[in-house]
Amino acid sequence: MVDWEDIRHFLAVAQSGTLSGAARGLKVDHATVSRRLAALEAELDVKLVDRLPRSCRLTSLGRQVFERALEMETSAHSIARLAKAAHVPLFGRITLSAPPVLVTHLLTERLTRFRAEYPDIRLSLSAQAQRVSLSRREADVAVRFVRPDETGSVTRKIGTMAFGLYAHRSYAHLAAPERWEFIAWDQTFADTPAQSWLLGIAGGRPVVCELTYSSEHLIAVRAGVGVAALPCFIGERDRDLVRIEEGAPYFARDIWLVVHGDLQKTPAVRAVMDFVLAVVSDYPNLAVR
Incomplete structure (x- = not known):
């Protein structure tokens, strides 16, 4: 049976185009990616990737496998989100991605208030200017300056x-x-x-x-x-x-709050969303509309 971890490493190679890029994205070493990719090809007894001097290129069959692997990844993340949504109590780790300016000058200084209200929620606050994928669980909640259009997400404008x-x-x-x-x-x-x-x-x-x-x-x-x-x-x-x-x-710049539809009613995620709304509302120069 095909190992999901091998498929996950294959996906990373296909998306980054290099073994080193896949290794950075997965936070593993180059040798691990190469070994996982070789194991998948051996298990399937096919060649999925042509290893070129400076890049990796999918074979014709590799492109077909890549499409199926993407579907598997989407299903895997969906199962994980459903499981997370089933945890009703206000505890657990919630990842909030936001632009660095809002993390540094707005959200971080209000963490004491969040901690006092929700002592059992571990808020992982990630300062990221680039777009993150909620469907791939790169974050549970995100704040962005450009209106997100990711399928399955719920978006709300919270300020300017x-x-x-x-x-x-x-x-x-x-x-x-x-x-x-x-x-x-x-x-x-x-x-x-x-x-x-x-x-x-x-x-x-x-x-x-x-x-x-x-x-x-x-x-x-x-x-x-x-x-x-x-x-x-x-x-x-x-x-x-x-x-x-x-x-x-x-x-x-408009400020947008976005969450995946599967998680929007999860109590811990809802608490983080309410926290962001309250913080933005507290600042007179961030007109909530």
Whole structure:
């Protein structure tokens, strides 16, 4: 009988295109992936993958097996979600995925309240900018800035995160907008709406540095490096910063809460969703609609 673990490793190779990529995704070593793949091919007595110098390519039969394996994976995750939903008491480990800016500046500082209300729930808070799959159980609940469209998920808009331009109150060029220098996002977020908005305002004025996360932008602004775009709920509560406007157009990101339909009524998952809603509602600059 075919071992599910062998199929799981085959799926990872097919999806990543390399043995090393599959190993990173599964958090195992390269040799384990290679051994599992070889075991599956030996069990089926067929060749599923052509091992090229820098990549792995599915054979014709491998592509057919891949489609069946995806169906098996979906069914396996569905069974796990149903089992999780059957646990009525408020206990267990719930994974909440959210953008780093919300984890760092919003959710983490309210964990004490969550712990007091739900002492038997272990909340695993994952700061992730990239999309996660709820159907594959990469998270139980997710918060996103782009409306998710994953099949089987239930989505709700819970707020709007507005941005503004901020600088340290001692920034030497505050009185001369033509001399402003800007802090932008790095290439990781080069194609995001926020980057396009900021660079549109900067125009021909210099970008003095590029940073990845809003927490890094905040540190740079506090140090007087230049002008940055920060979420208003962060900028407005920092007494060392001033909001500066140059007729800048309004920009905001919608905040979406998403959960898989199989889990939305599970008490522990529901508690985490209510926690996120309560935290967002507490902030005046995150207008819940």
